[in-house]
Every structure is written in C-alpha cells, then in structure tokens.
Amino acid sequence: MSNDYLSFYINGEWIKPEGRDTVGVINPATEQVFSRVSLGTAADVDTAAKAARDAFPAWSQTSVEERLAILDKILAGIKARSEDLAQAISQEMGAPISFARSAQVGTGLGHFATARQILANYEFEEARGKTQIIKEPIGVCGMITPWNWPLNQLTCKVAPALATGCTMVLKPSEVAPISAMILAEIIHDAGVPAGVFNLVNGDGPGVGAAISSHPEVDMVSFTGSTRAGREVAKAAADTIKRVCQELGGKSANIILDSADFAAAVKGGIMGCFGNCGQSCNAPTRMLVPQSKMAEAIEIAKVVAAKAVPGNPADEATRLGPVVSQVQYDKIQSLIQAGIDEGATLVAGGTGKPEGLETGYFVKPTVFANVTNDMTIAREEIFGPVLSIIGYKDDEDAVRIANDTVYGLSGYVSGEPEHARAIARRMRTGMVHMNGAGPDFAAPFGGYKQSGNGREWGEEGFHDYLEIKAVMGYNA
Secondary structure, three states, X not given: OOOOEOOEEEOOEEEOOOOOOEEEEEEOOOOEEEEEEEXXXXXXXXXXXXXXXXXXXXXXXXXHHHHHHHHHHHHHHHHHOHHHHHHHHHXXXXXXXXXXXXXXXXXXXXXXXXXXXXXXXXXOEEEEOOEEEEEEEOOEEEEEOOOOOHHHHHHHHHHHHHHHOOEEEEEOOOOOOHHHHHHXXXXXXXXXXXXXXXXXXXXXXXXXXXXXXXOOOOEEEEEOOHHHHXXXXXXXXXXXXXXXXXXXXXXXXXXXXXXXXXXXXXXXXXXXXXXXXXXXXXXXXXXXXXXXXXXXXXXXXXXXXXXXXXXXOOOOOOOOOOOOHHHHHHHHHHHHHHHHOOOEEEEOOOOOOOOOOOOOOOOOEEEEEEOOOOHHHHOOOOOOEEEEEEEOOHHHHXXXXXXXXXXXXXEEEOOHHHHHHXXXXXXXXXXXXXXXXXXXXXXXXXXXXXXXXXXXXXXHHHOOEEEEEEOOOOO
16 A cells, blocks of 8 residues: 555545656655655646635635534544544654644644634624624635644644635645645545645645745745745735745743743753754743853753653654754754854754664754854754853843844743733744743734734634725615
C-alpha cells in the first residue's frame, strides 16, 4: 500500500494534477522520504478557485444551523482520526508523538470547537438607527500555511471560513502536507458541499503565488515568514484583495525583579524549547535583571541539561528534530554567530547531540550576556536557542523588548500589578502573564512586521466577513 498522496481535492473529488512533478516528504528523524505529494501549478489553482467561486453562492446562503451541523461532523472526524493525524504530524515535521497527540492535534480540535461555539451565538446583523449593518462572507479565500504547526495553522483558517460561509483554496506546506490531506478526507466525509473546500499541494512560487494573485480569490490568509509574507502581499496587490498575515516573531520574556525568579527562568527555557523552538511566538529573548544574570545562568545549565532530544516515535521523548536540513543549517549558522559575536554559551552549541548523528537534531542551546544588537537577538532562529539579555530597570526592559521589527507575542512574570503595567507597554499583539498559556477564544496576531489581522476567537471571524450598510432598512 502506497503512502503517497498524488491527487488534489478539488470540487468534491480527488483529481490528478495538471502537472506530473512530485516532491518527497522527509521524516526529519530518519532523513528518509516516507511519502510523496504532487506539486501543483497555476492551472490547478485556477481549477480550484473556479470551483470555489461556483460553490460560493449556495454555501454563503446556508443557515447557521446547517453550518453548525457540518462543524460538528468535522469535529467528530478529527476525533475519530486523531491518531492518524498525530502519526502524520510526527513523521512529517518531527514532533514527539506524545506532543503531536496532545498539542498538535489538540489545537485542531480546539479551533473547530471554538468556531462552532462562536457561530452558535454570532450576530451577523445589527440595527443602527434606520440602517441595518450586515456582515456577509467575503467570498473565496486563499490559504497558505506553514509546516511548524501544520494542523493548527490549517484549522484556525478553515474553521472560521466555513463558519462564516466562505469557500476556499488551501495550500499546505509541501514540507508537511500529509496531515492536511487527512483533514481533507475528514472534510469530505463530513459532507461539505463540492467546491467549498479545495486543496492544492505545491510550493510557494508554483502555487502560493498563483493563489495570492488569482482574480477569483477575494482574500488571502498567509502564515509563514515575514520574507514570504512580503511576496504574498505584492502578488495580491494587483487585485486589491484583502491580505491577512501571521508572520515572524522574536518575543521577549521579561522576568521582573518581583517574579519567582527560579520558576520563571525554568518556565521560560522550557517554553522556548517547546516544539523544538519552531513556534513564531516562542519566548526566545529572556530579559532578566542584570544583577541576576549569574543566577539565571546557573538555572539555565540545570534546565538545559534535562532537555535531551530523542526519537519522536518514542512516547517518552519531549524534544524531537527540527524539520529539515535547510532549517538545521540555518540554526547552526546562527548558533555560530552567537559564539562569534561574544555571547556566553551556557549550554548546547553547534553540531548534533551525542548519539543522534542521523536526523536533523539540534543541541538545545542557551546564550547569556546577550546584547540586543547581536544577530541571535535580532533574527528569528526557529530552533531551540534561547538568548538571555540583562536589563537595568523597568524602562530598560521595555525598551529592549520593543526594540525589534517584530511584535507578535510577549511574556512577563512578576507581581500581578507590576506585570500588568509592563504588559500594557509591550508593543505586541499578545502578552502571556505569569506563565499563562494560549487561549483559543483570544485573538492571535501581531504588530509591526509580525503581520496584520487576527486569527482565533471571535476576532478570527472578522477577516472572513465583509460589512454592508443598508440605509433606510429600518425606516
């Protein structure tokens, strides 16, 4: 039995692509190809976009009750195939299987459950004097998603788009596309009408650019690097389509002098190493009082020593490989830059961990005495690499935290009133106080070059809706 997925899901059917090029999907723990997918073309995108356009009039007019029933069936499908999804995610991007089951698949369930809950009570219309304000589905949505949280990034787009009555064309990452193919099977089995959901595999130049520029696509939602986000925005400009982006980050984690210092440092390191550092909102810059730098270093040595990479198929593994040779090489060069620029190497460093010569495994690495002008403090590393930066006082901490082109997330630990005051001054779309985790009902997105628009929660509906004012409606 083949593990290959060579067809695309277009207009309710699995069809052969226009081209015949394929790409291998590599298991980053073994460096071996375990599946293949087809690489789509602009012609495939055109077929999918036209199918989505044809399906839009009927789907946009469905009732809330009809869409709720569909979301319920998709939720049931994700639950029924949760192990298939977890195994696919673990193999395609290296997530430890226990983490893939709990966090990676858990986010997929969370986004559909949240969209369902919001839809049940969402006000699509309101009277404003004699005028009726009506929120209508924007139309055909293009979706381009990354490999680091493959199911999470799909579902936080697909769920609100379905809930609001939009149709869509999805391009998952060609690096980690298998979980997306399983989701397409779940959506088909749930009875989503033909043309409402379409999936075309491929790379950015071949498929992503075609989605971004296609005249039948009314909005494009992109998650990925800031570099690629610029290209998406440029490609979308000619057709004046709405562009919603969730891009890079270099999130500061401010540990105040009023914090439980040992607990905050430990939690910050573990947070940075989560998903092997491959999260756009990872707390990669830890800011500590300069007077406590030595203490932070001693805690970091102990915590990092316990962060041992291993086989992601092993139930006990908490830290797997990074996703690819390209990512591995990038991370190695940035670790070397940290050494060359004079940061104190507390743990880890270049090369692979002992006994893990095969696979894209990275040593969990901590630098201390980092200054905010160093490369490792400026660039998004996307690996298990933490920079510890000292600050003089609150003003200095806020200045350092905001001294970045990014503004996705922030973290602050300390006495609650103190932490709240600092949180309000951080120029980021999100702030986690005192170890608070993610919230599916809260908006997710960033300031500055971390993107525009918001996903998750009620705000996640907004980008998929147009606003119509009908004057005299209530006369």
